[in-house]
Amino acid sequence: MNENIFTTVCPGCSIACGMYVREKDDGTIDIDWRKDAVVNAGKLCRFGVRLSANLKNxxxxxxxxxxxxxxxxxxxxxxxxxxxxxxxxxxxxxxxxxxxxxxxxxxxxxxxxxxxxxxxxxxxxxxxxxxxxxxxxxxxxxxxxxxxxxxxxxxxxxxxxxxxxxxxxxxxxxxxxxxxxxxxxxxxxxxxxxxxxxxxxxxxxxxxxxxxxxxxxxxxxxxxxxxxxxxxxxxxxxxxxxxxxxxxxxxxxxxxxxxxxxxxxxxxxxxxxxxxxxxxxxxxxxxxxxxxxxxxxxxxxxxxxxxxxxxxxxxxxxxxxxxxxxxxxxxxxxxxxxxxxxxxxxxxxxxxxxxxxxxxxxxxxxxxxxxxxxxxxxxxxxxxxxxxxxxxxxxxxAEAVETALVYAGGPFFWNGIVDDNDFVEMNLDMVTANSLLKGIPVKLTSDKGEVVIKYKVSDVAPGVVLSNAKLPMTTGMVTSVTVSR
Amino acid sequence: MDIGDCYVGWATDEDIRTRGASGGLVTAMLAAALEKGLVEAVVVLKKLGEFEAVPIVTSDPEEVKAAAGSMHSVPIVLSRYLEYGTKVALPAKPCDARATIEQAKRQQVDIDTTYIVGLNCGGTMHPAVTRKMLETVYKLDPEEIAGEEIDKGKLIFETKDGEEHAIKIDELEEEGYGRRESCQYCEINIPVMADLACGNWGVIGDLAGKGTFVEINTEKGIKILQNAIDAGAVEITPADDKGKAIRAKVDGAMMKVAAAADEKYLAPIEGSHLDYYMNALADCINCGACKAVCPVCACGEGAKCTEFSSASDTYKMSLFHLVRFVHLMDSCIGCGQCTDVCPVDISLTHIYQRFARPMQEEFEYKPGMDMTTPPFFGVDLLEEGQ
The missing domain is CATH 3.40.50 (Rossmann fold)
Structure with missing residues (x-):
């Protein structure tokens, strides 16, 4: 199969990591590592590695x-x-x-x-x-x-x-x-x-x-x-x-x-x-x-x-x-x-x-x-x-509200792509206070609606529910929510 | 011409002889394989700069000829670019050849239609490290480099003004430069698992620097070499015993160096093994590059390592890595690709080798050396009374 190889940069963020894109004659692409790239020595984050899976013309x-x-x-x-x-x-x-x-x-x-x-x-x-x-x-x-x-x-x-x-x-x-x-x-x-x-x-x-x-x-x-x-x-x-x-x-x-x-x-x-x-x-x-x-x-x-x-x-x-x-x-x-x-x-x-x-x-x-x-x-x-x-x-x-859903950002977030970011993070105190169960998704409710999503216990600030995925019930980068099971 | 025979050969075309390494035998053979229809495609490195090349799969003999010459600062394993069902040839460092064989075991490559032209290898260097080494140790502008070679334990750079600049590789590696870590402890320098094993070791006398020593390892090796001779693309002469002895001596010396590096880098872990691995993996960003680049991994999207793990896990060490460490114990060839592409600079090859080597030694099995499957897959647990 013939292919065109493009020297390019990853479109994921302003670091602009060097990479190759291999475009096959059926229009599909693969990414490849450009080890001589001065910005990143060929290294790519998950967004770059998975570009071919997520990029749609x-x-x-x-x-x-x-x-x-x-x-x-x-x-x-x-x-x-x-x-x-x-x-x-x-x-x-x-x-x-x-x-x-x-x-x-x-x-x-x-x-x-x-x-x-x-x-x-x-x-x-x-x-x-x-x-x-x-x-x-x-x-x-x-x-x-x-x-x-x-x-x-x-x-x-x-x-x-x-x-x-x-x-x-x-x-x-x-x-x-x-x-x-x-x-x-x-x-x-x-x-x-x-x-x-x-x-x-x-x-x-x-x-x-x-x-x-x-x-x-x-x-x-x-x-x-x-x-x-x-x-x-x-x-x-x-x-x-x-x-x-x-x-x-x-x-x-x-x-x-x-x-x-x-x-x-x-x-x-x-x-x-x-x-x-x-x-x-x-x-x-x-x-x-x-x-x-x-x-x-x-x-x-x-x-x-x-x-x-x-x-x-x-x-x-x-x-x-x-x-x-x-x-x-x-x-x-x-x-x-x-x-x-x-x-x-x-x-x-x-x-x-x-x-x-x-x-x-x-x-x-x-x-x-x-x-x-x-x-x-x-x-x-x-x-x-x-x-x-x-x-x-x-x-x-002031960004803090009593309980806030906060968007962390990241390449998948800014490109509206759900990849491995389909969960939220909160600290153990919040999990305990809301009687959340291991392995059972959490319910987040705002004035606009609610979402049920997986959660992960992380060292997150008190009162914060952190998300790297866009959720439908938010009003800003910081949204007041209630947490329940 | 028989399996086991050794020759010294060179390209008949003067241009290929001049541009190719050691008389251009390999380039001439690959181009002739295409021209005479022995293969449909050849995988080569298309040179984009002194430290940059990109693998291409080509059916154009001119592109093969243009790719002539060694590139020690382009550490890429070519087996990932092979396609099942295509009659193809590739120049292959030992890790290229071993990865190709492992891929063949997993039905990713048809070994019967893949001609592996092996190249002796003393190691490769990461281009970013090479550039930094040139600036800080050699005090040279990387853009002024016109060529490089490894000879008698020295890494020699030629600048555009024709000057040569040589420093002992040992000294460079002491400073953290030179060959990639995995190359330093790799003990396979001559690609005995390939169809042919080619290189400049053992080429002596008038042919030194003008010819390539070639050992025939398989019937396919005979076929691709004979094809080039019949096409008038190469000439050969039998290697003499002195040349063979020198080649073996160089190989032995390289293996000793590798053994010393093995002791240095893969010494037993002191203290808690769990802490060691947790610390080593602490900065992993779950990118999956190590899996994507791995030349022996044939698992797709639904692999155990990815299915059993998630970024939402809270385990102290990711199941992705744990599964892969175990899964690759029988197949990791230590090629270094995972370390090269790791975005947070985890020495992943080092860790994979820590898992793989004890098992591979226990079973006296080296992956990628032939089409034999790992011996423990042949153990019948019922017969063994387990």
Whole structure:
């Protein structure tokens, strides 16, 4: 059987692990390990290993009927008028994102990456919020403070942190669940981070920005890094979130919550989503579905089949991510390029803006110019730039409620995939207090409904039910629930 | 030509002779097998860089010729790329050959239509480790490397300016560089289980560096070599006794080195075995890469190791690993792939070997050496009065 082998990066998160995808002539794919990949030495987490099982190609559709790609593009051209809103969270190449920006500009709009924190925090902080420390630098840190759970959210960071520990680093984790590699696990009031964490210029803070992140929490961490001299790295759940942010700079961005609110208010009637499934990404799936149902036109340009494609009026199905030509910028600011040469998405947008030929070449030049490079060399990573911004007033909203279902995140969560994440975690006290039985699922009830699901006893904070799978009865990343058997 | 015969051979094509290792015999044989229809496909490493190559299954002799030359920094086992029912040939390090045979026992590979052209192997290196070693020990820019070879216990890198840079492998390994750990204690250097065993050990005199020593192990070995001779692709001359003796001596020396590494790395566990294994596996993220990459595993999605375990388990040590440690006791060949791909750097091969070696020694059975099934499967418990 013949096969095409693509050098690419895993689309699971902003680490952007190098890998090969083997595409057979029957269209099926296998993944393979690219041991010379500078980011990950060929190693992959479960999301990458199981990519072939979970990746489904999209089909072009209009009004639920399968159509040719060109017909879907034509239909999109008719549907996208002035006043349309555009979203691209960073699941595609810089070039394709830039193409959508051109289309948005032609309609007097911008492309929203949906990261509310970027919309709310002064632009002088954006470079620090965007590009983090080189992954190698994590290994030489003397102290690492984790505001993420690397095992669940960014598994390829685990080996970096373990290497740092071998080199003498101490690791402190601040979060909902004890992180086993941490020397100490703490629950700290954000007001006391400075006094309790004892950071200095040899320290590295690792946190996350996702579309639901409270901007005030980001500001607290930015203040902390600035005040202590610690380096800070904000991981993102989307493979090219950093690249798309760099491409989108200086534009007024809306958060995904704002976009949903404007749809509900009738201000947005047409929404164009480029590889951005709001149903998967946003925690309140019911509310998102209801809002999307109010649109006159939901146009989805996508490289994979996902929930939003099932409810879209028009689906423009592009080539899978691994076949795309173009660049990706990972969390450390490293520019990466695969061997794919597909330009379906760019060609589609090119047709819509009346520039059907050679758009990729133009966009690629623009991307390289924005990144300040002439050619892509994956072995070059920008040096970390110390923050240059002033202290900000920050008042994070309290996340704790008496009993809360909390989403932990992770590649399967952000891609709406149920794999080995179909359970929740809670501590033994909660199990005992609610008389839960071993092997019998737990019932979680919120104002929106209930779910019955397997549970696991873990070292989770009191009052917290942690989930890596999307559940239908949630209203946010943190939802008040009751627990019963 | 008979089984057991030894020859020194080389490619007749000057280009292959120049680009291929040791006279290009293996490349010429594989290309001729395709050209003459002996096989439908050949599995080779397509070179993408000095430290990067990707396995391809090709029916194009030119792709086979382009793959000529050794790549010690590409530690991949090729048996995973074989397809049942295809007449195929592959160049095979001992672990490639052993994995192919184990796959054949599990009906994943048809051994009768698979030509295993064995290559002597003293070990391979992980490309990430090699790059770091070049920068920190050799003080060389990895991008300036034009070639590498192992000779007389030294790892030699040639830079693009034509200079050679050699350091003793022992010294590199003391510093944590050099060959992968599993290669250091692997005692099988000559692929006696393959159809042919090829390499540069024992090539002496005028042919040194220009020819490949080849030992014929099977009828298939005769067939693929004779096919290349008939095609005019290779020439051979009988190996002399001195060459054979030198080859055996090198093999013996390598086995002694492996035995020393075995003592170093696989020394008895001190203290609680349970604590040892729990600590070793503490950071496992349940990715399943070790199973997916394993070249002797033929279990599908419904395997015992995956069916009996879940990320929702609260056991102190995952049943996934426990099942696999036991399941692979009869078949782990110590190829190192699981360690290579482990995202949290667990030395998995080391642990598998800790389980497998005592059993394999007890039954005097080495997996992948021939088509014999593990002896304990032949024990009739009723007859034994159990």
């Amino acid at each position: 999209a089909t072009s559709k209009v009004d639920g009927n399968e159509v040719e790609f060109s017909d879907a593009v034509t239909a999109a051209g008719k549907a996208i008028g002035d006043g349309a809103a555009f979203v691209s969270v960073g699941n595609t190449t810089c070039e394709e994102h830039l193409a959508l920006m051109k289309l948005a500009e032609s309609k007097g709009a911008v492309v929203n990456t949906g990261m509310g924190a970027f919309a709310s925090i002064p632009a002088e902080c954006h470079p620090t919020m965007g590009v983090g420390v080189p992954l190698d630098a994590i290994e030489s840190a003397k102290k690492i403070v984790l505001f993420i759970d690397p095992y669940e959210q960014y598994p390829l960071l685990v080996r970096r942190i373990l290497a740092a520990k071998k080199n003498g680093a101490t690791v402190t984790a601040v979060g909902w669940k004890a992180v086993s590699l941490a020397d100490e696990n703490k629950t700290i009031d954000p007001a006391n981070y400075g006094s309790e964490l004892a950071l200095d210029s040899d320290s590295v803070i690792i946190a996350e920005i996702n579309p639901s992140t409270d901007p005030d929490r980001v500001m607290v961490l930015l203040n902390l890094a600035k005040a202590t001299g610690a380096a800070i790295m904000f991981m993102k759940p989307f493979v090219n979130a950093v690249g798309c942010d760099l491409a989108s700079k200086k534009t007024e961005q809306k958060s995904l919550d704002q976009i949903i609110a404007e749809i509900n208010d009738g201000k947005i009637k047409t929404l164009v989503c480029l590889d951005s499934d709001l149903i998967e990404i946003m925690p309140d799936e019911t509310a998102v579905r209801e809002a999307l149902g109010k649109l006159d036109n939901l146009i989805v340009i996508t490289s994979r089949a996902s929930a939003i494609a099932d409810v879209a009026k028009i689906v423009v199905a592009t080539e899978p991510f691994y076949r795309k030509a173009g660049t990706v910028v990972n969390a450390e600011g490293r520019v990466l390029v695969g061997s794919g040469d597909g330009t379906d998405g760019i060609d589609a947008v090119g047709t819509l803006i009346g520039q059907p030929a050679d758009l990729f070449t133009e966009l690629n030049s623009a991307v390289l110019a924005t990144l300040g490079i002439d050619v892509v060399d994956e072995r070059v990573v920008p040096a970390y730039e110390k923050p240059e911004y002033g202290a900000m007033d920050a008042n994070p909203t």
